[in-house]
Amino acid sequence: MDLTPAKGDRVPASLPAGFEFNQASLQDYVDCPRRFQLRYLLMQPWPALVAEPPHEFEAHARRGADFHRLVHQRGLGLDPEILASTIHDPILKRWWQTYLAHPPEDLPEPLQYFEVLVAAPLAGHRLLAKFDLLAVTPGKRLVIVDWKTMRRRPSRTTLAKKLQTRLYRLLAVETGARFNQGQPPRPEQVEMIYWFAEDATTERFPYDADQYSADRYELSRLIEEITARQEPVWPLTPDVRQCRFCTYRSLCERGIWAGSSEDVEDDLEFLDLEMDLEQIAETEF
Numbered sequence: 001m002d003l004t005p006a007k008g009d010r011v012p013a014s015l016p017a018g019f020e021f022n023q024a025s026l027q028d029y030v031d032c033p034r035r036f037q038l039r040y041l042l043m044q045p046w047p048a049l050v051a052e053p054p055h056e057f058e059a060h061a062r063r064g065a066d067f068h069r070l071v072h073q074r075g076l077g078l079d080p081e082i083l084a085s086t087i088h089d090p091i092l093k094r095w096w097q098t099y100l101a102h103p104p105e106d107l108p109e110p111l112q113y114f115e116v117l118v119a120a121p122l123a124g125h126r127l128l129a130k131f132d133l134l135a136v137t138p139g140k141r142l143v144i145v146d147w148k149t150m151r152r153r154p155s156r157t158t159l160a161k162k163l164q165t166r167l168y169r170l171l172a173v174e175t176g177a178r179f180n181q182g183q184p185p186r187p188e189q190v191e192m193i194y195w196f197a198e199d200a201t202t203e204r205f206p207y208d209a210d211q212y213s214a215d216r217y218e219l220s221r222l223i224e225e226i227t228a229r230q231e232p233v234w235p236l237t238p239d240v241r242q243c244r245f246c247t248y249r250s251l252c253e254r255g256i257w258a259g260s261s262e263d264v265e266d267d268l269e270f271l272d273l274e275m276d277l278e279q280i281a282e283t284e285f
Ligand code: SF4
Pocket: 031, 032, 033, 034, 035, 038, 236, 237, 242, 243, 246, 247, 248, 249, 250, 252, 254
């Protein structure tokens, strides 16, 4: 397989100075540097399906987005029964009833912020995130809640390693003063909770100063590594399981068939993430 760019091909040598990182782009790099290069440097259109069958995959992604919208509207004070009357999809209806009967427990009060956009600088770049829910007792606790609607639940070990888990807690510390009476929260005051719509279970990840320092170091190192890359073709992951749900399979000659949508272990929130992130005000620096 010859992946060397043809003469005349436009191959940016490195990231533009203003490139902004989020959990999806960082996770792409960790999963496969070549995927990061294709998606964010070369802006390669997606030549393949993420998962099969396409209509089922698309319906699942749309259902997940609708669930997030319903929870957000409930958080804004809309009547849950009225919201329920707008649901026609049976799976979405089941998730909604599950949420109403078993929302995440022990959330701090009285403040709740939905769909919160945050940003902070690190290693010369901007880090961005969108929290589904941030629940706060000022001066005491800040809890990030992330709604998960995937069919196949990842293990706790997998979730702990996810860039989302590491980045979100880090950004809660870095940007938390605006929700915490002007005081930056201590890492020990921050927690992240994943809530799973299929069975109303949760996975909780507390935080501490050691993990915060480790995350700052590791994310800085990662960003420096990405920005230093100069090769025309960045390394392809040796872990071919990463290719099952990758849209660049045909480009990399890593198979033509998509994995089953039943096996997707992510919520594919990148579908609407980029537009939302552009809305973050520069003043958050
Ligand atoms: S198909 Fe595999 S090797 Fe190619 S970009 Fe995707 S994950 Fe990387």
